[in-house]
Amino acid sequence: MAESKSITQRKPLRIRVEPRLSEPPAWYPAAISFGALIIALILGGVLISLAGGDPILSYKHIAKASFGDIGVLSDTIVKATPIILAALACSVAFRMKLWNIGAEGQFIMGAFGASVIVLAPVLPAETSRWIFIPVMMMAGMAAGALWGFIPGYLKAKFNVNEIISTLMLNYVAVAWMNFWIFGVWTEGGFQMSPKFPQTAWLPRLLEYAKSIPAFRGLTTHLGLVIGIVAAVILWFIIFRSRWGYEIRLIGDNPQAAKYAGINITQNVIWVMMLSGALAGLGGMSEVTGVVHRLQTAPIAAGYGFTGIIVAWLAKLNPIVIIFVSILFGALILAGREIQPSGVPKMIQGIILVCLIASDFLLRYRIVISRGEE
Amino acid sequence: MDFTIILQAGIASGTVLLFATIGELFSERAGVLNLGVEGMMLIGAMSAFSTTIATGNPWLGVIVAMLFAGIISQIHAFIVITLQGDQVVSGLSLTFLGAGISLVLGDGLSKAGTVALLPNFSMPLLNLIPILGKIFFTDQSVLVYIGYLLVPLAWYYINRTRPGLHLRAVGEYPSAADALGINVFRMRYFYVFVGGMLAGLAGATISLAVSPGWFSELTTGGQGWIAIGLVIFAQWDPVRAAVGSYAFGALRRLILDIQGPTMLLGFANPFYYNPYLGFFLQMLPYLFTVVVLVIGSREAMRKRIGAPAALGNPYIRGERGK
Numbered sequence: 001m002a003e004s005k006s007i008t009q010r011k012p013l014r015i016r017v018e019p020r021l022s023e024p025p026a027w028y029p030a031a032i033s034f035g036a037l038i039i040a041l042i043l044g045g046v047l048i049s050l051a052g053g054d055p056i057l058s059y060k061h062i063a064k065a066s067f068g069d070i071g072v073l074s075d076t077i078v079k080a081t082p083i084i085l086a087a088l089a090c091s092v093a094f095r096m097k098l099w100n101i102g103a104e105g106q107f108i109m110g111a112f113g114a115s116v117i118v119l120a121p122v123l124p125a126e127t128s129r130w131i132f133i134p135v136m137m138m139a140g141m142a143a144g145a146l147w148g149f150i151p152g153y154l155k156a157k158f159n160v161n162e163i164i165s166t167l168m169l170n171y172v173a174v175a176w177m178n179f180w181i182f183g184v185w186t187e188g189g190f191q192m193s194p195k196f197p198q199t200a201w202l203p204r205l206l207e208y209a210k211s212i213p214a215f216r217g218l219t220t221h222l223g224l225v226i227g228i229v230a231a232v233i234l235w236f237i238i239f240r241s242r243w244g245y246e247i248r249l250i251g252d253n254p255q256a257a258k259y260a261g262i263n264i265t266q267n268v269i270w271v272m273m274l275s276g277a278l279a280g281l282g283g284m285s286e287v288t289g290v291v292h293r294l295q296t297a298p299i300a301a302g303y304g305f306t307g308i309i310v311a312w313l314a315k316l317n318p319i320v321i322i323f324v325s326i327l328f329g330a331l332i333l334a335g336r337e338i339q340p341s342g343v344p345k346m347i348q349g350i351i352l353v354c355l356i357a358s359d360f361l362l363r364y365r366i367v368i369s370r371g372e373e
Numbered sequence: 374m375d376f377t378i379i380l381q382a383g384i385a386s387g388t389v390l391l392f393a394t395i396g397e398l399f400s401e402r403a404g405v406l407n408l409g410v411e412g413m414m415l416i417g418a419m420s421a422f423s424t425t426i427a428t429g430n431p432w433l434g435v436i437v438a439m440l441f442a443g444i445i446s447q448i449h450a451f452i453v454i455t456l457q458g459d460q461v462v463s464g465l466s467l468t469f470l471g472a473g474i475s476l477v478l479g480d481g482l483s484k485a486g487t488v489a490l491l492p493n494f495s496m497p498l499l500n501l502i503p504i505l506g507k508i509f510f511t512d513q514s515v516l517v518y519i520g521y522l523l524v525p526l527a528w529y530y531i532n533r534t535r536p537g538l539h540l541r542a543v544g545e546y547p548s549a550a551d552a553l554g555i556n557v558f559r560m561r562y563f564y565v566f567v568g569g570m571l572a573g574l575a576g577a578t579i580s581l582a583v584s585p586g587w588f589s590e591l592t593t594g595g596q597g598w599i600a601i602g603l604v605i606f607a608q609w610d611p612v613r614a615a616v617g618s619y620a621f622g623a624l625r626r627l628i629l630d631i632q633g634p635t636m637l638l639g640f641a642n643p644f645y646y647n648p649y650l651g652f653f654l655q656m657l658p659y660l661f662t663v664v665v666l667v668i669g670s671r672e673a674m675r676k677r678i679g680a681p682a683a684l685g686n687p688y689i690r691g692e693r694g695k
Contacts, residue, residue, distance in 0.1 A: 051477050099461050159674060160666045163408065163461065164602040168659040171595050175652040183649030309469070312462060342476025342589075349412075349470030353448060356463045360456035 016367045029315060029362055036358035037313070040351040047350070048343060058343065066330030074205070074218040078290060080329030082107070084227035084322055085282030086307025088234055089144075091316040093275040095238060096251045098268060102151060102166025103279040104304025105173035106144040110280025111287040112177055113143025115193060115294040118200045119185050125197035132200045133222070136284055144280015145273040147173065152272025156265040162272070174300050181294055192295035202289035223285030227325075230278060231318040238318065247271060279304060302345075306332070309352045379626050380508045387622020388520040389578045393600035394607065394614045395527050396571025402531060402609055403564035404544040404683035408464025409449055410572050411597025412471020413442040415590065417576025419475035422587045425488045431581050435491070435516075438577035439570040445471055446569025450562045457687035468597070472590055482587040491515050491582050514582040516574075520615075527611040540564060544681035547688040557688050572597065595659065602662040606669035609681065617665065621658060628654045 045055030066076045086103045093100035114136040117123055122139075123132060147169060154160035185193035205218040238244040250257040250264055257264060282303065291298045310328055314320035328348070335344030393410050400407045421438035425431045449467045452458040496510035496518065509521075531537040539560060542550035547557045579592055586592075599621060607614035631637070632644045632651050644650050673679050 047474070047477070051480075101465070154663070154667060158667050159670045160663070161602075161605060161670070164598060164605070164666055165663050167595070167598050168602070168662045171659040172656045175655040179649055179652035182652070183647070305469070308465060342473050342480065345469065346473025346477050349466060349468075349473040352462070352466035353452070353470055356458045356466055357452050357456055359458055363457070 012370075014369055016369065017364050018367060020363060020365050024362065032358050032361050033313060033315070033355060036354040037351060040347070040354040043354070044343075044347040044350050047346065053343075062331060062334035065334035070214075071217060072333070074220045076326060076329045076333050077220050077224055078329075079333045080322075080325040081221070081223040081227050081289065082282045082286045082303040083306050083310055083325040083328050083332075084224075085230060085285060086279050086303045087310035087314065087321045087325055088227075088230055088307075088318055089275045089277075089279035089282065089304075090307045090311040091314070091318060091321060092234060092238070092247070092278065093271055094251075094311055095316050096247045096267065096271050097254075098155075098271055098275075099163045100148065100151070100166050100272060100275050101163055101308065102147065102169050102304070103275070103282075103307045104300065104302065105166070105170035106147040106276040106279035107283040107286075107304045108170075108173040108177050108300055109147040109276075110140035110144040110283030111291075111294065111299045112173075112180065112283070113139040113141075113280060114284035114287050115180075115185075115196075116143075118196045119193055119294070125199060127199055129199045129201075129203070133202065133288070136200065136288055137226070137281060140280045140284025141277040142280070144283065145277040147280070148272040148274075148276020149269065152269040155272070156268045170304070174296070177294065177299065178296055181296060185294065187293075193293045195293045196288065200288060201292055202285065204289070219290070221285075221289035223289040226281065226285055228322060230281065231322055234278070234318040279307070282307075306348065309348055309355075312352065313355055377504060377507045379630050380623050381511065381513070382630075383623030383626040384509060384619055385514060385517055385622070386583050386625050387619035388514070388517045389575050389583055389596060390600050390603060390618035390621050391520045391523070391615055392571045392575035392578060393597055394603045394618050395523060395611055396568040396575070397600055397604045398527070398607065398609055398611060398614055399540070399564045399571070400568030401604060401684055402540055402544045402681055403561050404547060404681055404686065404688070405450070405453060405561050405565050405568075406460045406464060406685050407446065407449055407467070407565060407568055408461060408601060409446065409467025409471060409597075410568075410600050411593055411595065412468035412475075413445055413569050413572035414471075414576035414579070414593045414597045415475040416445050416471045417442040417573030418580040418592045419479040419482065419576070419587060420573075421577035422485070422488065422580040422585075423479065423482055425581060426482070426485050429489055431489050431491045434581055435574065435577045439573040442471075442573025442576065443566045443569040445474075446565050446572070447562065450565040453687060454558055454561050454565075457689065460685050460687075476589055479587050479589065483589065485587070488581075488585070490585055514578075516578050516582050524611050524615040531611065541681070544683055547683050551688070551690065561688070572600075575600070599658065599662050602666050605673075605680075606665045608669065608673060621661070624658055624661060628657055 041059065045059065048055040048058055065072060067073055086107055089103045089106065090100060117132070117136050117139050118125075123135060150169060151160070151162045151165040154165055155162045181191055181193055187194045202222040204221045205215040209216040236244075238247065246257065246262045246267060249260065250262060250267060254264065283299065286303070287294060287299060306328055310321060310324045314324045331344050331347065393414060397407060397410055417438035420441040421431075421434035424437040425434035428434075445467065448470070449463050452463040453460045491514050493512050493514050495512055499510040500506040502510070531540060539550065539555050542553070543555060543557050543560045551557050575596075576593065580587055600618075603614060603617040603621065606617050631642075631654065632648070634642055635645050636642055637644075644654065
């Protein structure tokens with residue numbers, strides 16, 4: 001009798017949540033993000049089956065259609081390239097808690113800027129490719145930076161909310177591009193510009209198939225190298241330069257930054273321009289490496305928005321962004337064939353929700369114990 | 374072009390913005406920034422349309438839209454109120470999620486054809502007022518009239534009632550509100566839910582009244598974001614929100630209608646003869662939002678009024694500060 005009483009009196013399990021007082025170990029944030037990703041994929045699977053699909057088949061399909069052989073792997077990397085640059089653009093602004101949601105518009109303006117060089121034309125078609133490419137890169141970055149400058153200036157001068165202004169400029173950029181495609185550069189009334197001359201294309205691996213047969217049919221282009229170089233340079237700026245230190249300080253503690261004499265207003269404008277230039281470079285790489293003409297659907301395909309998620313998933317680390325972008329490139333590539341067509345977008349949304357929810361575990365720890373306090 | 378007709382249609386299309394703006398206003402007054410309006414509106418538009426197809430009852434569609442969007446909003450509420458996550462990123466993720474879910478569940482709806490819509494009617498007596506009667510009270514959707522009622526009700530609730538006082542306290546000074554025995558967490562959940570329901574209603578207003586149908590993401594076309602901009606312009610006041618919403622609605626209509634006639638104010642209409650100039654007209658609502666933001670921000674700086682003091686910050690019990 002007494003014994004059974006003691007069992008019923010055993011203290012129930014208690015779950016307590018307490019703030020973390022010390023920094024978690026270095027592997028911990030990565031493990032949490034990975035866990036959130038897995039949970040997101042499971043939730044996505046549940047939703048797919050609710051909508052009448054087969055989640056396991058869908059995921060198998062995604063894996064096979066994106067990493068199955070060297071050919072599709074190359075396609076995955078082609079899809080990842082614009083995402084890398086868009087995510088780098090978002091990461092540098094987010095680092096300063098500057099919510100640039102306008103990478104999409106800056107990406108479009110970058111593609112437009114690069115196209116002007118070919119279509120205006122600024123350079124004749126027979127110009128050497130090695131003059132064409134740097135000039136187009138400059139034009140793309142300049143157009144993107146201009147599109148970043150506008151909200152940056154408005155934020156610095158009038159304290160205009162950059163989330164809304166960058167987002168509104170996305171719609172303006174789409175209309176601007178459409179005007180040029182339909183009204184000025186249309187090819188025979190179709191919704192696209194004429195094809196660029198081959199001298200204005202970024203070199204692709206398949207061009208070297210004669211000397212290296214393994215490259216046959218691979219469309220991976222120079223944009224990947226541009227993206228990786230940009231990531232490395234950005235890593236040095238953020239973590240090894242004085243400017244990067246200022247950006248990080250403003251993001252973490254704007255009050256302290258102000259007292260340290262850092263000019264926040266000026267940094268807002270410069271960082272928005274850097275962010276815009278990176279996204280613009282992405283647009284340039286996409287239009288000269290893949291599409292080879294100015295056309296709405298493949299350019300305004302949402303890379304700027306995917307960049308937001310990728311930047312967050314990579315915890316704003318430029319090097320990690322490269323790898324996360326490849327993952328998302330796979331999702332987008334394979335997603336094109338999945339029905340219903342909204343699935344990749346929904347999975348991206350679920351991933352972002354799980355990620356932001358999982359950040360809680362970085363700030364708090366959950367203690368399960370028996371007994372009182 | 375008959376401007377009363379444009380304004381009349383503008384009021385209807387402004388009603389969409391009105392619901393979304395007032396909803397976001399409630400959420401922000403409680404201290405929670407919800408950038409997921411666009412996603413919740415898509416959820417609302419999709420579920421209203423598909424429910425109406427399935428049941429033939431548009432009112433059921435409206436109710437389902439409001440509930441579904443309200444439930445989706447609670448994901449954001451949980452992340453930012455309980456888990457104290459970043460409100461900006463969480464709201465963005467809600468937009469992605471809402472768009473994704475509505476695209477998946479709305480797959481094939483665009484070919485569904487016509488459905489029973491909410492009724493339009495004229496308000497007796499009031500529609501006899503010259504000009505204004507034509508614009509505001511003739512052949513409008515029932516939702517437009519609900520919008521007229523919502524504005525004074527929202528204003529009175531926020532500024533003149535006890536729960537409204539609590540709402541403002543939670544958004545301005547949550548720790549003081551907490552000390553007075555107001556449940557800050559529950560209040561914030563509730564007003565995020567209200568915001569979600571009104572965003573859902575805004576979506577239903579599109580798909581069942583203003584431009585019936587489901588056109589995937591083009592259904593809302595960024596109106597959720599314009600609504601968030603309007604809240605800033607409105608300085609968190611429902612009456613100013615209504616003015617802004619109707620003005621934007623009229624602008625949207627004007628842009629559609631200006632491309633039709635061959636003559637404009639006695640000149641050959643350039644938008645008719647060069648249709649691609651229409652792309653510049655399409656930019657106008659978005660450029661105007663930016664202009665409106667500049668005006669709103671400058672005025673707020675000058676008059677020293679601003680966002681609810683606790684907007685964007687999680688409330689953590691026992692922590693010092695606001």
